[in-house]
Amino acid sequence: MRNFRLFTMVRRARLCSGRVAKALAALPVLAFAFAATPAAAHNVIVLNSGEATLSLIDLATRQVVGTVPTGKEPHHLMVTPDNTSLIVADSVSNNLLFVDPKSGQPQRRVEGIEDPYQLGFSPDRKWFVTAGLRLDRVDIYRYDGRDVTLSTRLPLAVMPSHMAFTRDSKTVFVTLQVSGELAAIDLATGALRWKMKVGAVPAGLWMTPNDQYVLVGMTGADYVAVVDWRNQKIVKTIFTGKGAHNFRSLNDGRHVAVSNRVASTISIVDETTLTNVGDITGLMPGPDDMELSADNRYLWVTFRFARHVGVIDLTTRKLVQTIPVGRSPHGIYFFDRAPVTAPNGT
Amino acid sequence: MLHSVLSNLDALVSAIQTALYVDVIQPLLFKFGMMDYDEDTYDALYWVIIGVFEVIAMYAVLRPLEALRPAERWTDRKAVRADVIYTWVTKLGILNLLFFFALQPWFDHLQGWLHLHGIATLDLDRLWPGVTTQPLVAFALYVVVLDFAGYWYHRGQHRFGVWWELHAVHHSQRQMSLWCDDRNHVLDDLLQMAFFAVIALGVGVAPSQFVMLVAVSNLMQSVQHANIRLDYGRVLERLIVSPAFHRRHHAVGYGHEGTVYGCNFGVIFPWWDMMFRSASWDRTIEPTGIRDQIASAGQPARDYGDGFVGQHWLALQRIAKRLCARRDGGGASSGGAPAV
Numbered sequence: 030m031r032n033f034r035l036f037t038m039v040r041r042a043r044l045c046s047g048r049v050a051k052a053l054a055a056l057p058v059l060a061f062a063f064a065a066t067p068a069a070a071h072n073v074i075v076l077n078s079g080e081a082t083l084s085l086i087d088l089a090t091r092q093v094v095g096t097v098p099t100g101k102e103p104h105h106l107m108v109t110p111d112n113t114s115l116i117v118a119d120s121v122s123n124n125l126l127f128v129d130p131k132s133g134q135p136q137r138r139v140e141g142i143e144d145p146y147q148l149g150f151s152p153d154r155k156w157f158v159t160a161g162l163r164l165d166r167v168d169i170y171r172y173d174g175r176d177v178t179l180s181t182r183l184p185l186a187v188m189p190s191h192m193a194f195t196r197d198s199k200t201v202f203v204t205l206q207v208s209g210e211l212a213a214i215d216l217a218t219g220a221l222r223w224k225m226k227v228g229a230v231p232a233g234l235w236m237t238p239n240d241q242y243v244l245v246g247m248t249g250a251d252y253v254a255v256v257d258w259r260n261q262k263i264v265k266t267i268f269t270g271k272g273a274h275n276f277r278s279l280n281d282g283r284h285v286a287v288s289n290r291v292a293s294t295i296s297i298v299d300e301t302t303l304t305n306v307g308d309i310t311g312l313m314p315g316p317d318d319m320e321l322s323a324d325n326r327y328l329w330v331t332f333r334f335a336r337h338v339g340v341i342d343l344t345t346r347k348l349v350q351t352i353p354v355g356r357s358p359h360g361i362y363f364f365d366r367a368p369v370t371a372p373n374g375t
Numbered sequence: 376m377l378h379s380v381l382s383n384l385d386a387l388v389s390a391i392q393t394a395l396y397v398d399v400i401q402p403l404l405f406k407f408g409m410m411d412y413d414e415d416t417y418d419a420l421y422w423v424i425i426g427v428f429e430v431i432a433m434y435a436v437l438r439p440l441e442a443l444r445p446a447e448r449w450t451d452r453k454a455v456r457a458d459v460i461y462t463w464v465t466k467l468g469i470l471n472l473l474f475f476f477a478l479q480p481w482f483d484h485l486q487g488w489l490h491l492h493g494i495a496t497l498d499l500d501r502l503w504p505g506v507t508t509q510p511l512v513a514f515a516l517y518v519v520v521l522d523f524a525g526y527w528y529h530r531g532q533h534r535f536g537v538w539w540e541l542h543a544v545h546h547s548q549r550q551m552s553l554w555c556d557d558r559n560h561v562l563d564d565l566l567q568m569a570f571f572a573v574i575a576l577g578v579g580v581a582p583s584q585f586v587m588l589v590a591v592s593n594l595m596q597s598v599q600h601a602n603i604r605l606d607y608g609r610v611l612e613r614l615i616v617s618p619a620f621h622r623r624h625h626a627v628g629y630g631h632e633g634t635v636y637g638c639n640f641g642v643i644f645p646w647w648d649m650m651f652r653s654a655s656w657d658r659t660i661e662p663t664g665i666r667d668q669i670a671s672a673g674q675p676a677r678d679y680g681d682g683f684v685g686q687h688w689l690a691l692q693r694i695a696k697r698l699c700a701r702r703d704g705g706g707a708s709s710g711g712a713p714a715v
Binding site for chain 2: 078079081098101102121122123143144161163164165166182188206207229230248249271272290291293314315333334335336356357
């Protein structure tokens with residue numbers, strides 16, 4: 030009974046606050062709703078997890094031109110399949126902020142997406158998946174090209190973080206950071222197919238050509254695990270650097286960059302030979318997410334523990350510029366980029 | 376000017392945070408297989424460094440003031456030593472660490488359960504989009520809400536016997552000083568953290584803002600406990616709790632009498648005391664502490680302990696005694712007050 034009363038009170042308060050919000054939102058005084066920043070044609074959009082803002086960097090001048098507040102604890106971002114919006118996932122606010130993928134200016138919010146830490150679209154664009162790192166679950170939504178509808182809510186402990194899809198859009202793989210596992214989930218039924226141990230703090234995932242293997246960045250170790258997912262077996266380890274974390278295709282059909290968050294290096298992995306063919310050193314602390322320029326030359330990277338993003342010239346493999354941003358820069362994106370298309374087509 | 380100072384300070388703290396994390400803490404996390412706490416530890420470190428700066432600033436500003444305009448003159452400062460330990464335990468984030476490992480998983484479960492059952496948080500900052508969503512406005516809103524909760528938490532400490540015995544650790548300091556604010560029983564601290572975490576969760580405070588709220592509140596409370604003869608004047612005194620206002624709360628008999636009487640419970644704002652008629656504006660300096668620390672006819676003075684461990688242990692003993700007395704149908708008390 031007591032729970033019911035609490036529930037009713039909270040709902041009433043929520044409804045009330047919703048009405049007030051709607052009424053107030055109509056006031057003209059609220060024209061300045063979001064922090065105003067000059068609209069720019071092409072901005073690099075950097076998500077500062079530690080202070081819940083987007084830093085907007087002019088791609089041409091590489092100067093910070095504005096800051097946009099998001100929600101609470103945003104971590105990852107993802108462009109919509111039609112490239113009309115960039116989705117910022119506010120994990121503690123339980124919502125998604127859609128922003129213009131070129132300028133970074135807010136477009137709309139979608140409420141009721143619980144703890145969206147990581148997010149992704151299936152290759153066939155039918156499914157939208159979020160991983161709730163804090164609430165230990167994976168939510169699968171149907172995507173109709175604009176809106177999402179919850180299909181399955183799957184409790185999945187402990188700390189689901191990154192994800193990757195098979196080319197046929199039947200399976201999504203999710204890493205479980207604390208339990209050190211890789212989980213395979215059937216998208217159509219929302220059922221957990223299997224889980225397997227992969228090692229210490231698995232994070233980023235990457236599918237190799239023809240979906241042969243799934244690569245797992247082992248943040249608690251110094252390698253990328255090569256998983257034969259059909260047989261649920263680790264077939265190889267590729268030593269990259271301490272804190273192997275995330276991936277970004279280099280768009281040459283053969284190589285993928287791996288950020289090593291403890292070693293503060295980026296390794297280049299050959300996806301066909303499954304070997305580390307070189308490390309980029311001399312970086313700032315905590316390289317995390319990466320983005321590649323349209324001409325495949327410049328690799329942008331967020332330095333999680335240094336409040337900067339960096340620009341690496343891939344022809345010389347040298348860090349050529351650093352730009353100060355906000356606390357804990359995490360996700361990074363710009364519209365005029367090389368396709369992220371993985372060898373498996375996702 | 377202020378923005379520039381804050382910005383430079385922030386840059387300095389960040390530089391220390393990065394160096395300390397990358398060169399010392401992260402390698403340890405990696406070595407001991409704790410990299411799943413990588414980001415949390417890095418973020419928490421910022422606030423630990425802020426805590427250290429806070430102590431340094433507090434000492435640099437308040438200690439000279441204590442020497443220049445003391446509310447009370449003491450022959451020695453031995454009694455303050457234990458409070459210094461309390462302060463460092465708190466400011467170095469050791470209690471937060473305890474909370475993180477002991478209670479945080481429960482809060483995450485609770486939050487997950489609430490969401491799964493469709494019970495959403497209020498998210499006060501979304502009340503007026505564009506206005507309350509501005510970080511500074513949201514921060515101010517949450518300060519007020521949490522301070523209101525803090526007022527009632529403090530009244531609770533002075534209302535319920537077992538709770539009072541924990542809070543008595545704080546009140547048993549008879550030499551109030553800039554170190555005195557953090558002198559609290561660890562169980563009371565954990566209870567307080569849980570209390571505010573539930574409220575923060577309920578009203579939708581962002582975790583980063585919550586830590587900042589706690590830091591600001593702690594700083595203001597350190598000022599209030601300093602041994603300084605200082606009130607803020609007739610107007611400001613009614614806006615923000617001053618050392619004089621809070622000293623009155625610590626005054627034996629005038630500010631509190633264990634669980635039976637109390638005034639000036641406000642943490643940051645005295646508004647709640649004014650609103651609920653518990654404010655006293657009398658500025659007379661009276662002895663602070665707890666009544667039964669002073670021997671009276673036929674009653675020896677009660678020992679509340681001199682050190683960190685002793686004070687904790689004696690509090691537990693008093694609680695046990697009180698619970699036993701309740702079971703036996705009697706009443707135990709401290710501070711000269713009957714059990715409630």
